[in-house]
Amino acid sequence: MEIIDLAWWKLALTAVLVLALAGVSLAARLGIARSLLIAGMRTVIQLTLIGLVLEALFASSELYWIALMATVMLLVAGREVMARQQRRLRGFWAFGIGTGAMFLSSFTVTVLTLTVVIGPTPWYEPQYAIPLLGMMLGNTMTGVALSLDRLTESVWSQRAVIENRLMLGEPWRDALEDIRRHAMRSGMMPSINAMAAAGIVSLPGMMTGQILAGSPPAVAVKYQILVMLTITVGTGFGTLIAVSWGSRRMFDDRERLRLDRLILQKGR
Numbered sequence: 001m002e003i004i005d006l007a008w009w010k011l012a013l014t015a016v017l018v019l020a021l022a023g024v025s026l027a028a029r030l031g032i033a034r035s036l037l038i039a040g041m042r043t044v045i046q047l048t049l050i051g052l053v054l055e056a057l058f059a060s061s062e063l064y065w066i067a068l069m070a071t072v073m074l075l076v077a078g079r080e081v082m083a084r085q086q087r088r089l090r091g092f093w094a095f096g097i098g099t100g101a102m103f104l105s106s107f108t109v110t111v112l113t114l115t116v117v118i119g120p121t122p123w124y125e126p127q128y129a130i131p132l133l134g135m136m137l138g139n140t141m142t143g144v145a146l147s148l149d150r151l152t153e154s155v156w157s158q159r160a161v162i163e164n165r166l167m168l169g170e171p172w173r174d175a176l177e178d179i180r181r182h183a184m185r186s187g188m189m190p191s192i193n194a195m196a197a198a199g200i201v202s203l204p205g206m207m208t209g210q211i212l213a214g215s216p217p218a219v220a221v222k223y224q225i226l227v228m229l230t231i232t233v234g235t236g237f238g239t240l241i242a243v244s245w246g247s248r249r250m251f252d253d254r255e256r257l258r259l260d261r262l263i264l265q266k267g268r
Contacts, residue, residue: 074103077137077141078095079095080141080145081102085265090261105140113230114128140234142235144235147183147239148242187235198224
């Protein structure tokens, strides 16, 4: 099947539609015109740059360049997790917990999928490794950020209940059990909803992209099933690790609730 390439002027034509939307929102005084234009410009610039990087990466296929790319992706995702929490832990913990959880879950599942399930040669073939890791990190980042935000907000709002349960002799794990469960549920909800709606309400992006690129629909469906299952596993373990580490950090060795380890983000 012949792939239809897109000329830049055709993409510019679609950008005119975004400009039209910004003009309408400005006229309606919705207050989103500036954000819409900045987001559109960032999309074009960021995706163009990553396209150039991926072309160079695919040409070299050296492990150290792929490892460098994966490290940059992980650090940026860790920064995004920290920025999305209204109340975050002080110091390095705000960055370290989310980044460590994503590293353990996303990297482990990605390497396992590459070596055992897909099996490219070499196993770190960038055509497979980078897109798979990108999807894993993007979705795990959302789950970890949502769960940590729900955890810290709930601990702050229910601090009196938690301290009362501690005074009655409950260990910190039991005093925080309901909050941890709700935090886990918040982190996992996007993945569960995506799986429940796949193929009925929506056609996932990877499968759609493969079909547009000329792949047989049966192959595209297999890859989409693989990606959605691995994303859910990575998000689940990442959320579980982040909630466990974050919960423990809010108590000291004497099991006292340490709200002084939380700070409110500026501008929230």
